[in-house]
Amino acid sequence: MVELKEVAPKKDKAVFAQISDYNHEQIVFCHDKETGLKAIIGIHNTVLGPALGGTRMWSYASEAEALDDVLRLSRGMTYKAAISGLNLGGGKAVIIGDAKKDKSEALLRKFGRFIKNLNGAYITAEDVGMTTKDMEYIRMETEHVSGLPESMGGGGDPSPVTAYGTYMGMKAAAKKAFGTDALSGKKVSVQGVGHVGGYLVELLAKENAEVYITDIYEDRLREVSNKYGAKVVSMDEIYDLDVDIYSPCALGGTINDNTINRLKCQVIAGCANNQLRDENVHGPALVEKGIVYAPDFLINAGGLINVYSELVGYNRDNAYAQTERIYGYTLDIFNLAEKEGIHNQLAAMRMAEQRIQSIGKVRSTY
Ligand SMILES: NC(=O)c1ccc[n+]([C@@H]2O[C@H](COP(=O)([O-])OP(=O)(O)OC[C@H]3O[C@@H](n4cnc5c(N)ncnc54)[C@H](O)[C@@H]3O)[C@@H](O)[C@H]2O)c1
Numbered sequence: 001m002v003e004l005k006e007v008a009p010k011k012d013k014a015v016f017a018q019i020s021d022y023n024h025e026q027i028v029f030c031h032d033k034e035t036g037l038k039a040i041i042g043i044h045n046t047v048l049g050p051a052l053g054g055t056r057m058w059s060y061a062s063e064a065e066a067l068d069d070v071l072r073l074s075r076g077m078t079y080k081a082a083i084s085g086l087n088l089g090g091g092k093a094v095i096i097g098d099a100k101k102d103k104s105e106a107l108l109r110k111f112g113r114f115i116k117n118l119n120g121a122y123i124t125a126e127d128v129g130m131t132t133k134d135m136e137y138i139r140m141e142t143e144h145v146s147g148l149p150e151s152m153g154g155g156g157d158p159s160p161v162t163a164y165g166t167y168m169g170m171k172a173a174a175k176k177a178f179g180t181d182a183l184s185g186k187k188v189s190v191q192g193v194g195h196v197g198g199y200l201v202e203l204l205a206k207e208n209a210e211v212y213i214t215d216i217y218e219d220r221l222r223e224v225s226n227k228y229g230a231k232v233v234s235m236d237e238i239y240d241l242d243v244d245i246y247s248p249c250a251l252g253g254t255i256n257d258n259t260i261n262r263l264k265c266q267v268i269a270g271c272a273n274n275q276l277r278d279e280n281v282h283g284p285a286l287v288e289k290g291i292v293y294a295p296d297f298l299i300n301a302g303g304l305i306n307v308y309s310e311l312v313g314y315n316r317d318n319a320y321a322q323t324e325r326i327y328g329y330t331l332d333i334f335n336l337a338e339k340e341g342i343h344n345q346l347a348a349m350r351m352a353e354q355r356i357q358s359i360g361k362v363r364s365t366y
Pocket residue numbers: 128158159162191192193194195196197214215216217220235249250251252271272273300301303304
């Protein structure tokens with residue numbers, strides 16, 4: 001019987017205690033002195049299928065932080081795949097190092113060898129700090145790579161599909177909060193206008209929403225602002241804006257003790273992973289404030305749906321059609337949360353767990 005549960009991670013805990021809290025199946029520590037490779041592969045759950053999730057390269061402040069990241073992210077992938085109806089498990093990998101300085105062909109290919117040795121239990125893809133070229137190096141050593149460029153038979157950049165799913169989830173949340181899913185005239189703040197955020201602003205502008213944007217990079221802000229008429233605000237100001245919808249599209253953990261009381265929106269719907277710093281605390285806090293929260297792993301699943309489509313025979317139209325269903329799934333989650341008197345993130349987690357448990361039983365017969 002699969003058992004997933006909510007946990008509040010403690011970084012000072014022993015490694016096995018942390019793995020046990022999150023209920024991972026396998027953690028692989030990869031080390032190679034020659035190339036300087038230090039990586040951790042987290043395989044959270046493979047009941048529904050191979051554990052799929054990107055590789056992130058980041059200069060973590062400590063190894064504990066890297067482990068915490070891979071544990072949280074791989075568990076999120078389990079939920080994302082399960083709730084999206086995909087035959088995939090949840091996994092993720094982190095390479096510890098500076099993506100601008102520490103990367104080499106040899107390091108990436110060595111990492112590919114470690115993935116190869118897992119015989120398909122883990123399938124990797126691109127994440128923060130990795131490029132398409134890096135994926136090509138990993139692909140030289142193992143076939144268990146997804147999200148490849150179209151020229152290599154892959155589905156190309158998943159970001160537009162992720163943005164489309166996020167937009168669908170946002171519309172469903174608007175329907176719940178405002179009684180209509182029309183976003184025309186709604187004030188929407190988008191935090192982070194990178195790959196996904198940029199495409200999301202385009203969709204919002206097409207629907208005549210009033211969009212506010214912020215980012216670290218000024219040239220990117222200028223580009224998006226000029227293209228879509230979005231208003232630029234400072235990075236800190238984003239939390240205090242008098243908007244209808246706040247869309248976190250940068251990094252995780254932005255809904256926390258410091259920001260929650262500043263938010264004036266009625267809806268939160270964005271593509272960032274792990275938006276709630278602590279789901280046990282900040283999920284209920286949003287309910288208390290009357291904010292409709294669209295669960296992150298549900299509405300940002302478009303990219304994963306696109307990548308999954310590659311594994312079963314790529315068709316972009318099918319990937320978009322499946323992503324469009326996020327609208328209905330999000331409304332289902334709101335109904336479940338209301339019925340059970342729980343917050344939306346918890347309802348989404350329960351829905352995902354339920355599918356893993358029931359399909360786990362189907363698969364117990366060989
Ligand atoms: N790319 C996908 O298909 C996909 C799929 C699912 C989830 N996500 C998640 O969505 C988020 C965005 O992904 P992306 O591919 O667009 O990444 P990206 O790196 O292209 O964009 C992120 C942007 O956020 C900006 N940023 C970082 N910190 C910020 C801050 N404090 N304030 C304002 N802006 C800040 C960065 O400068 C960058 O422009 C990430 O959390 C990612 O894990 C992405």
